[in-house]
Amino acid sequence: MKNYYTIPIFITEKACPFRCIYCNQYKIANRLAAPTAEETKQIIETYLKTIPSDKHTTIAFFGGSFTGMSIEEQNQYLSVAEYYVKNGKAEKIQLSTRPDYISESILENLKKYGVKTIELGAQSLDETVLKLSGRRHTIADVEKASALIKSFGFDLGLQMMIGLPYDTLGKSMFTAQKIIDLKADNTRIYPTLVIKDTALAAWWKEGKYKALSLQEAVDWCAKIYLLFINNRVQVLRVGLHPSEGLISRQDLLDGPFHVSFKELVLTKIWKEKLLKIPENKQGKLLVRVSPQAVNSIIGYKAENKKLLKTRFAEVQFVTDEQKENFDFDYQIEEK
Numbered sequence: 447m448k449n450y451y452t453i454p455i456f457i458t459e460k461a462c463p464f465r466c467i468y469c470n471q472y473k474i475a476n477r478l479a480a481p482t483a484e485e486t487k488q489i490i491e492t493y494l495k496t497i498p499s500d501k502h503t504t505i506a507f508f509g510g511s512f513t514g515m516s517i518e519e520q521n522q523y524l525s526v527a528e529y530y531v532k533n534g535k536a537e538k539i540q541l542s543t544r545p546d547y548i549s550e551s552i553l554e555n556l557k558k559y560g561v562k563t564i565e566l567g568a569q570s571l572d573e574t575v576l577k578l579s580g581r582r583h584t585i586a587d588v589e590k591a592s593a594l595i596k597s598f599g600f601d602l603g604l605q606m607m608i609g610l611p612y613d614t615l616g617k618s619m620f621t622a623q624k625i626i627d628l629k630a631d632n633t634r635i636y637p638t639l640v641i642k643d644t645a646l647a648a649w650w651k652e653g654k655y656k657a658l659s660l661q662e663a664v665d666w667c668a669k670i671y672l673l674f675i676n677n678r679v680q681v682l683r684v685g686l687h688p689s690e691g692l693i694s695r696q697d698l699l700d701g702p703f704h705v706s707f708k709e710l711v712l713t714k715i716w717k718e719k720l721l722k723i724p725e726n727k728q729g730k731l732l733v734r735v736s737p738q739a740v741n742s743i744i745g746y747k748a749e750n751k752k753l754l755k756t757r758f759a760e761v762q763f764v765t766d767e768q769k770e771n772f773d774f775d776y777q778i779e780e781k
């Protein structure tokens with residue numbers, strides 16, 4: 447699989463006539479207004495200076511609801527991105543939008559500009575959870591938009607959230623399974639955070655909403671992550687991008703935020719696998735994994751390695767190019 451450098455352009459709340467209960471894009475994207483076409487060009491130029499020219503670059507329009515803007519506004523941004531693709535400086539264009547802002551004419555226009563991937567915020571595919579999250583679109587909208595996007599030949603991304611009001615692990619697993627059934631090529635998993643100046647913050651203050659603990663969020667995401675990987679859906683992100691306001695907790699009231707959230711999730715997945723190896727306090731354990739997985743099998747702050755050292759006399763990890771994802775094998779030598 448190719449590794450892409452992503453140039454993120456945040457189109458902040460330009461096209462949302464209302465706000466989902468958890469959303470304050472101003473806080474999340476850390477910007478006060480969406481960039482103009484000219485500013486978009488400058489952002490791309492700045493990023494390109496830092497990206498090696500032999501790398502694959504994607505220009506990605508995040509945040510807000512790209513296809514909710516007028517066609518003229520969309521085209522202003524798209525023509526900037528298309529310029530860099532045509533000049534060989536970027537390889538792909540992708541964007542995120544709402545499922546109810548997809549139609550044949552919108553997709554025809556995106557095709558014209560060479561957009562490759564469309565990501566939809568599905569968030570939850572459970573009726574009650576979706577309704578309470580204030581998304582104001584239906585599950586049928588997600589299904590219809592996903593089928594249309596696939597029929598036009600775009601790559602489909604379906605993002606989900608865990609821990610929304612009335613969500614449970616079962617409902618989140620159901621959402622993940624539906625995302626697989628809708629033939630998504632990729633996904634992002636976001637734990638719900640209580641961010642200042644949102645409707646969810648008011649619920650939280652009134653005691654009507656309780657956020658997931660960090661441990662719960664890690665446990666849920668570990669199960670969901672594995673389900674996606676086992677069904678060949680690429681997981682592009684787990685956890686929100688750590689903006690300054692989140693790291694300093696200035697914007698964050700509650701919720702499972704951690705700067706290394708994905709590492710915690712991968713550590714948990716590996717820990718469960720490693721604990722199935724029968725303990726042998728006299729033995730030397732040798733574990734073989736792919737080069738990409740070696741850091742996560744050792745774990746966040748070497749947590750898994752330390753745990754194994756309590757179960758074996760010696761522990762060693764070696765890399766094996768033949769392995770991928772969570773494949774591994776092991777042998778135990780008596781000392």
Ligand code: SF4
Nearest residue numbers: 462464465466469510
């Ligand atoms: S659709 Fe996205 S940007 Fe718009 S209010 Fe909801 S979460 Fe925020």
